[in-house]
Amino acid sequence: MACGTRQLTLIALWCLMALGSTSLAACSEEEQTQGADIQASIGDIEMRGIKLDTPVGGFYEAGSAARLEFAAVNTGREQEELIGVSGPHFTGVVVDGAPSSPPLAVPIPPGETVFSGGDGPVLILTGINQTLSTAKRTPVTFSFRNAGDVTVDVVVSSPLRTTIDRAERARGPLAD
Structure with a gap:
């Protein structure tokens, strides 16, 4: 019975994490959020799956x-372009390994989705100026050329095992 309780607890924790990851806040005068998987929208652009990659050791250090x-x-129906990424906790952005001295320009064709990483552009936030856990x-x-600016509270991704371990430490060990 205790083993079943542990499994139910882990499943419930996983469901809560999945639900929580879709409810990130976004703010902008013109921004409107829609649907569970859309974190922000402005003009014809919908932003989804926004996060910082999981840091080694559980946090990003200053610098x-x-x-x-x-x-x-x-x-x-018109081409859009991501022309800037900014925030108070970092000083710059590097795209595909090259600092964005020339203005950032990530094209987003009409009717298409552009993913960061993989075959898409890799964006690295540089000069982090405080610890991000x-x-x-x-x-x-x-910042988009036509649609304007939208600000999103971006989560620092956490590996599932770390999250489960922290929850178990906070609650205490389960009886097996």
């Missing part, structure tokens, strides 16, 4: 860098 993950969906949030502003 370090973090990979920004997201999907940008262009629901319109897993499961904490930091505001990140995405």
Whole structure:
């Protein structure tokens, strides 16, 4: 029976984490959130799956860098372009390994989704100026050529095992 209780507890914890990851706050005068998987929308752009990659050791130290993950969906009929990424807890962004001295320009074709990483652009936030721990949030502003700016509270991704271990320590050990 105790083993079944442990499994139910872990399943419930996983469900709560999945639910919590879809309810990140976003703010902007023109931004409107829609649906559970859309974290922010502005103009014809919907932003989804926005997070900082899981840091080694559980946190990003001041002076370090973090990979920004997201999907940008262009629901319109015109080309859009991500032209800036900014925030109070980092000083710059590097795209595909090159500092964005020339202005940032990530095209988002009409009717398509652009994913960061993989075959898409890799965006690295540089010059982190304070410790950012897993499961904490930091505001990140995405600037689009036509749609404007939208600010999202971006979560620092946490590995599932670390989250379960922390929950078990806080609650105490389960009887097996």
